[in-house]
Amino acid sequence: MNYKVYLPVFLFVSINLACTAQIVAPGAELQLISDQFSFTEGPAADRDGNVFFTDQPNNRIWKYDTKGNLSVFMEPAGRANGLHFDREGFLIACADERYELWRIGMDKQVEKLAANYRDSLFNGPNDVWAAPSGTLYFTDPYYQRNYWSRTSPEMEAQALYRYDNGHVTRLDDQFEKPNGIIGTPDGKYLYVADIGAGKIYRYAIQTDGSLADKQLFASQGSDGMTIDERGNIYLTGKGVDVFSPAGEKIEHIDVPANWTANVCFGGPDRDLLFITASDKVFTLKMATKGTK
Secondary structure (H helix, E strand, C coil): CEEECCCCCCECCCCCHHHHCCCECCCCCEEEEECCCCCEEEEEECCCCCEEEEEHHHCEEEEECCCCEEEEEECCCCCEEEEEECCCCCEEEEECCCCEEEEECCCCCEEEEECEECCEECCCCCEEEECCCCCEEEEECCCCCCCCCCCCCCCCCCEEEEEECCEEEEEECCCCCEEEEEECCCCCEEEEEECCCCEEEEEEECCCCCEEEEEEEECCCCCCEEEECCCCEEEEECEEEEECCCCCEEEEECCCCCCCCEEEEECCCCCEEEEEECCEEEEEEECCCECC
């Protein structure tokens, strides 16, 4: 089933014009793509710039292609939350219906990569980033779901993990509630949000995939994150906040929704910011581009 939505009325972004020239395309308007969802999350763009995102309460993964067509890609979808494409073009999904990490082909075939650390099931993988090396980094906070039979976690830690060649390694468990995650396209740095503590941390990625030199990047939490070609980091929650690589806030984008969950760059030129916000999804033309 395909949906193409035409909206004659656009929503305007209230932004400081001096900053707009740096980040948002001049005269850009925030465009509502659709508001037919329950709660949207996890946008990720494939090599061509098509954006896949989740509507977790309705157990669907949607696709918004580069021609503006909106369609259901997969249903049911393991209650998928965060998504990211790996270097081989597979869609990695945090499928927390059964606390799993999935690898999904474009033929919709699913490979279940991991569901536990040692002898305990994950809390519920939330957000994931696929490094250029092929290593997967993901966060595992505990959010009680109404579709679970369990009412408490099997492990105390809410942690950051690495998945590589069938092995799961716990990298850091010093979080209140880890959530959003993104890395640099050269594979040198990883950014992780502790939404519970209201902080963003940056790590240096080592050649063996381990992490070192944990530093506070920003005193602000985030549900989801993305990065542009200039190294700016985009944080979500109440709208979208943009931070420079030095950790300075350089832009705020108002989004007319109760909560902005996540963002990514899409479109054939990677200059379209795709925003998942509660029951809505938006796009915004940018003066900068995302990375492929």
